[in-house]
Amino acid sequence: MLTIFLQFLFSGLTVGAVYALVGMGFNIIYNATSIINLAQGEFVVIGGLMMWFFTDSLHLPFFQSVLLTLLTAGLVGLLMERLTIKPLKSTDLLLMIMITISVSIVLRGILSFKFGKDPYGYPAFTEGEPFELGGAIIQQQTLWVIGITALCIVLLFLFYNKTIIGKAMRACAFDTTAAQLVGINVSQMVMISFVLSAIVGAVGGIAITPISLMEYDKGPMLAVKGFCAAIMGGLGRGRGAVIGGFIIGILESMTAGYIHSGLKDAVALIILLLVLYLRPAGILGSSAAARLRRF
Amino acid sequence: MNRGNALVLLAVLGIVVALPFISSSSYIITIGVFAGINALIAIGLCILMGYAGQVSLGQAGFYGIGAYVSSVLSQQYGLPVLAGTFAAMIVAALASVVLAVPSLRLKGHYLAVATLSFGEIINIILNEWGPGGPSGFGDIPRFEIAGYSFDSTESYFYLVWGFVAVVIIFSFNVINSRTGRALRAMHGSELASKAMGLDITALKIKVFILSAVYASLAGSLYAHYVTFISPGSFTLFYSILVLMMAVIGGITNLWGAVAGAVLITILPELLRSFEEFDVLVYGLILTLCLMFFRKGLVPLLIERVRMIRGALARN
Amino acid sequence: MKKAYLSMAFLLSLLTSVFAFSANCMAAEPYKIGAIFSVTGAASFLGEPEKNAALMLQDQINTAGGINGHQVEVIIEDSKSDETQAVLAAKKLIERDGVLAIIGPSTTGESMALVPIMNGAKTPLISCATGAGITQPVAERHWIFKVAQYDFSVAEALFTYMKKHGITKVGILTITTGYGDAGKKALMETAPKYGITIVADERYGPKDSDMTTQLTKVKAAGAQAVINWSVGPGQVVVTKNWYALKMGIPLYQSHGWGSKKNIELAGKAAEGVISPLGRIVVWDKLPDRQPQKSLLKKFTQDYEARFKNEPGTFGGHARDSFEMVIEALRKVGPDRSKIRDYIETKIRKWPGTGGIFNMSSHDHCGLDKDAFEMVMVKNGDWTLIK
Numbered sequence: 001m002l003t004i005f006l007q008f009l010f011s012g013l014t015v016g017a018v019y020a021l022v023g024m025g026f027n028i029i030y031n032a033t034s035i036i037n038l039a040q041g042e043f044v045v046i047g048g049l050m051m052w053f054f055t056d057s058l059h060l061p062f063f064q065s066v067l068l069t070l071l072t073a074g075l076v077g078l079l080m081e082r083l084t085i086k087p088l089k090s091t092d093l094l095l096m097i098m099i100t101i102s103v104s105i106v107l108r109g110i111l112s113f114k115f116g117k118d119p120y121g122y123p124a125f126t127e128g129e130p131f132e133l134g135g136a137i138i139q140q141q142t143l144w145v146i147g148i149t150a151l152c153i154v155l156l157f158l159f160y161n162k163t164i165i166g167k168a169m170r171a172c173a174f175d176t177t178a179a180q181l182v183g184i185n186v187s188q189m190v191m192i193s194f195v196l197s198a199i200v201g202a203v204g205g206i207a208i209t210p211i212s213l214m215e216y217d218k219g220p221m222l223a224v225k226g227f228c229a230a231i232m233g234g235l236g237r238g239r240g241a242v243i244g245g246f247i248i249g250i251l252e253s254m255t256a257g258y259i260h261s262g263l264k265d266a267v268a269l270i271i272l273l274l275v276l277y278l279r280p281a282g283i284l285g286s287s288a289a290a291r292l293r294r295f
Numbered sequence: 296m297n298r299g300n301a302l303v304l305l306a307v308l309g310i311v312v313a314l315p316f317i318s319s320s321s322y323i324i325t326i327g328v329f330a331g332i333n334a335l336i337a338i339g340l341c342i343l344m345g346y347a348g349q350v351s352l353g354q355a356g357f358y359g360i361g362a363y364v365s366s367v368l369s370q371q372y373g374l375p376v377l378a379g380t381f382a383a384m385i386v387a388a389l390a391s392v393v394l395a396v397p398s399l400r401l402k403g404h405y406l407a408v409a410t411l412s413f414g415e416i417i418n419i420i421l422n423e424w425g426p427g428g429p430s431g432f433g434d435i436p437r438f439e440i441a442g443y444s445f446d447s448t449e450s451y452f453y454l455v456w457g458f459v460a461v462v463i464i465f466s467f468n469v470i471n472s473r474t475g476r477a478l479r480a481m482h483g484s485e486l487a488s489k490a491m492g493l494d495i496t497a498l499k500i501k502v503f504i505l506s507a508v509y510a511s512l513a514g515s516l517y518a519h520y521v522t523f524i525s526p527g528s529f530t531l532f533y534s535i536l537v538l539m540m541a542v543i544g545g546i547t548n549l550w551g552a553v554a555g556a557v558l559i560t561i562l563p564e565l566l567r568s569f570e571e572f573d574v575l576v577y578g579l580i581l582t583l584c585l586m587f588f589r590k591g592l593v594p595l596l597i598e599r600v601r602m603i604r605g606a607l608a609r610n
Numbered sequence: 611m612k613k614a615y616l617s618m619a620f621l622l623s624l625l626t627s628v629f630a631f632s633a634n635c636m637a638a639e640p641y642k643i644g645a646i647f648s649v650t651g652a653a654s655f656l657g658e659p660e661k662n663a664a665l666m667l668q669d670q671i672n673t674a675g676g677i678n679g680h681q682v683e684v685i686i687e688d689s690k691s692d693e694t695q696a697v698l699a700a701k702k703l704i705e706r707d708g709v710l711a712i713i714g715p716s717t718t719g720e721s722m723a724l725v726p727i728m729n730g731a732k733t734p735l736i737s738c739a740t741g742a743g744i745t746q747p748v749a750e751r752h753w754i755f756k757v758a759q760y761d762f763s764v765a766e767a768l769f770t771y772m773k774k775h776g777i778t779k780v781g782i783l784t785i786t787t788g789y790g791d792a793g794k795k796a797l798m799e800t801a802p803k804y805g806i807t808i809v810a811d812e813r814y815g816p817k818d819s820d821m822t823t824q825l826t827k828v829k830a831a832g833a834q835a836v837i838n839w840s841v842g843p844g845q846v847v848v849t850k851n852w853y854a855l856k857m858g859i860p861l862y863q864s865h866g867w868g869s870k871k872n873i874e875l876a877g878k879a880a881e882g883v884i885s886p887l888g889r890i891v892v893w894d895k896l897p898d899r900q901p902q903k904s905l906l907k908k909f910t911q912d913y914e915a916r917f918k919n920e921p922g923t924f925g926g927h928a929r930d931s932f933e934m935v936i937e938a939l940r941k942v943g944p945d946r947s948k949i950r951d952y953i954e955t956k957i958r959k960w961p962g963t964g965g966i967f968n969m970s971s972h973d974h975c976g977l978d979k980d981a982f983e984m985v986m987v988k989n990g991d992w993t994l995i996k
Contacts, residue, residue, distance in 0.1 A: 004826055007855075011822040018819065036404055084582060088589070093403075094350070095589060098542050101535060102581035109575030117654040118919075119843035121875045130854045137822075139854050211850075212819030213843040213875060217654070221817040224411070224531065231408040256823045262786060262813040266419040269412040276409050277397040322701040329694060422786055429791040430741065433722050521697060523723045525788065527652070528693055564698065567687065574650050 003135030008257035010138040016249020017145040021204030022226025023241030025197040031173040032193035035096045039104035041219030043198045046073050047205025048214030052120040070199050077198025081191050111216040119213040145207045234285025311456040315449040324448045330560040331455035332513045337540045337552035339509030345546030347502040348482030350407045352534050353414025357387045357507040359529030361514025366435045380515040384508045391507030395500045421526040431525025438519035543584050545591020640683040644703035644712040651691025656716040659925035667932050696720035704731045713931035718788050728753045734950040738927035745974035755974040757930040759981050761796035764865050766979040767886035769804035777835050781810035781828030785840035793839030822851045841866035846875045853879030869922045886982035890926040890963040892992045901961040926963030
């Protein structure tokens with residue numbers, strides 16, 4: 001009984017970690033701009049596919065590939081921001097969100113062109129038998145995904161709290177005008193937020209591909225789950241997205257395990273709705289702060 | 296509705312009536328059928344978002360309810376299609392209340408996710424328990440009113456746009472009524488409208504019901520045209536598509552919804568010659584439209600017309 | 611003088627022959643065949659090889675001179691895996707392009723949506739999708755055919771093998787799309803006929819990343835084997851999860867498993883996985899006298915040379931539907947009704963990639979469980995098993 005429960009739990013942790021990473025990516029851009037970037041899923045896909053490209057197609061060593069992949073993703077984020085977000089200088093958030101959707105369509109078109117419709121994979125970071133814990137197995141790559149998620153949390157925390165740029169970005173989130181008044185280049189902060197968010201997304205893609213493979217159209221599903229994770233945890237709260245992601249992942253797994261696997265997504269969504277109805281600003285969110293934001 | 300809008304309505308109806316005579320191509324008329332169906336949902340979204348300031352990423356759910364309920368009632372229970380359609384609208388209305396009541400406190404992104412979740416849950420229910428499950432089912436009777444079955448594509452085209460005309464007239468009346476003004480007040484500032492004594496709760500529920508009912512009607516029309524439905528047509532992807540139609544057309548103007556629906560329905564057809572690039576070009580065109588028609592195509596046109604008239608008047 | 615006359619005569623004859631040649635070309639209108647495939651969207655891994663196969667075959671036929679002097683033009687439309695788009699594509703092909711027949715679509719849902727249109731337009735449809743409802747009831751499918759095997763044939767092949775190996779309790783995993791649902795229904799209906807009970811019925815979505823939960827439930831229910839019915843990356847994920855869990859019971863896959871890519875991606879996890887596959891995947895393991903072998907070999911090698919990828923089962927379906935139309939065209943000419951009649955009555959003992967077809971007035975598919983070979987993955991390659 002315990003073994004089965006643990007197995008369900010580990011499965012939930014595996015998928016939850018990915019949702020967490022995607023959710024964190026959402027928060028980075030949201031914090032700097034109040035925009036929800038629905039192309040976030042595509043950054044994850046870019047991470048996975050480009051990593052395959054560098055390791056399998058160009059046969060580059062692991063760390064080089066990771067670096068190049070993150071660079072590529074960051075570049076895409078940069079281009080997206082400079083070409084579509086910056087020129088608009090718009091406060092119409094609905095419009096900006098729709099633009100991120102149309103950009104995601106363009107990105108998917110480019111990815112399908114370069115990579116086709118096939119799934120791609122590459123070996124796990126460490127080869128070896130899965131670990132056994134209480135009779136249940138947990139794959140080594142899953143531990144890597146969870147570990148990398150934890151590392152991202154720590155790095156982002158340090159970034160936001162200990163570096164000037166990070167603190168400047170937080171200032172933008174509180175009040176753009178005040179930030180400008182103290183000399184922060186808001187436009188640059190927006191650009192950095194897109195680049196950073198793309199990199200975090202790509203990290204998720206690199207980590208998850210050995211487990212679940214990657215195709216050109218995995219983006220939208222990841223984006224929706226990540227968005228839900230971010231909302232459940234409270235938009236703008238980095239740790240909230242992580243909690244939200246793991247909750248959704250574990251809920252899906254437990255529902256599939258104990259109730260009915262066809263309903264797993266539905267139950268997770270119902271719980272999300274309940275959370276929103278009871279705490280309209282998310283688990284860690286502050287409703288006062290949510291009311292103050294423009295959107 | 297005012298004179299300007301009445302004129303536009305007449306012009307649109309004129310085009311609709313004339314189209315089957317101008318083009319004998321069933322292909323083009325079919326595009327027109329789907330454009331009209333999409334327009335119905337887009338109009339509902341327009342009122343919900345442009346006038347009442349809410350947001351919904353779950354319209355596909357109500358679209359699906361409309362399709363499934365009227366199909367099942369007419370195919371399996373022998374109900375007349377029209378009755379089935381009305382029954383579906385009632386179910387959709389009830390479902391929208393279930394969505395709206397708890398969502399009253401939610402705003403912006405949170406409301407978007409709540410409606411998204413709702414739409415997805417409906418899709419999952421249809422996938423699990425709808426007749427045929429994910430495979431869907433067919434042999435759905437064509438739409439019929441008082442014994443007349445709309446079998447030909449041309450007749451269905453008139454049927455759909457007939458409904459669009461009715462819905463437009465009704466919607467303009469709503470917008471220009473007390474309720475409409477109350478909606479716009481609520482959009483402007485919820486706090487102020489509450490202070491003025493408006494029942495925000497009732498208003499929100501009403502507007503959600505309205506948009507859900509429009510979507511349900513569209514769903515029924517869809518089902519009884521294609522005569523085969525499966526849950527794959529009623530997904531988040533479609534909710535976003537309809538949202539795109541409303542935004543590109545202009546959510547502050549009902550005609551924007553119609554224009555956006557027509558544009559986005561026609562666009563993939565125009566891009567067929569691009570073959571494998573069609574998705575890419577489609578995305579680029581959408582991006583450019585959004586960037587250049589910021590307030591929407593129709594409001595932009597109206598602005599341009601006003602500028603020209605103003606310039607003419609000055610001279 | 612003589613030289614001038616000679617050169618004049620030469621020039622004249624040259625001009626005449628050029629004229630005659632071009633007049634001939636202009637007179638012979640191309641035969642138009644429509645094709646609707648899910649090149650983009652959720653079923654794009656079906657539509658892409660189908661489209662490629664159709665293009666390649668069109669070029670091959672035209673290079674060889676076409677049919678009776680007529681070039682063949684395949685007009686391919688992308689249905690984007692969406693029924694509405696499939697409907698629009700069909701209408702466009704029928705009216706704008708005046709096609710003689712339509713091959714495809716790639717999915718059952720889209721095929722179903724086209725049934726009333728094709729019947730109404732009296733134009734043959736040769737679908738590449740599997741659903742039984744596409745060609746049944748035959749009385750209402752006068753113009754509709756399909757070249758993909760029935761799902762219940764797959765189930766029969768699976769259960770025949772399992773029964774031989776003494777398996778009585780089976781757990782199934784299906785994907786929550788039309789493909790998986792049709793498989794689930796086929797498995798559920800066919801199992802009792804072989805004395806097999808389905809002890810677990812689990813599901814997962816097309817983009818899910820981990821299925822250990824579903825597999826754990828199958829094991830806990832006491833299954834002696836697990837069947838996974840899906841196409842796309844899910845097959846590989848299930849295989850890897852099955853391997854990691856060390857389930858101790860064999861894994862069977864549906865016929866969607868037939869792609870070397872799956873073995874590649876699953877790595878050593880794929881060892882021992884069994885599935886009924888269309889012969890196109892294992893053509894090189896077939897005895898030479900097998901009637902399908904030579905056409906499978908030619909098609910596969912041509913496809914791989916041009917597209918650097920294997921055509922797989924789905925590319926094969928496109929080939930079969932295309933070749934049926936071509937053969938009909940050759941024999942009866944550009945007449946939709948005659949093409950339809952030809953396919954229904956003359957496609958007998960017809961070797962294709964999907965199997966040996968026997969179309970008839972009560973079966974517009976013409977394949978049964980003998981269309982499959984039972985195949986196991988051994989040492990990273992396919993092996994025929996009994």
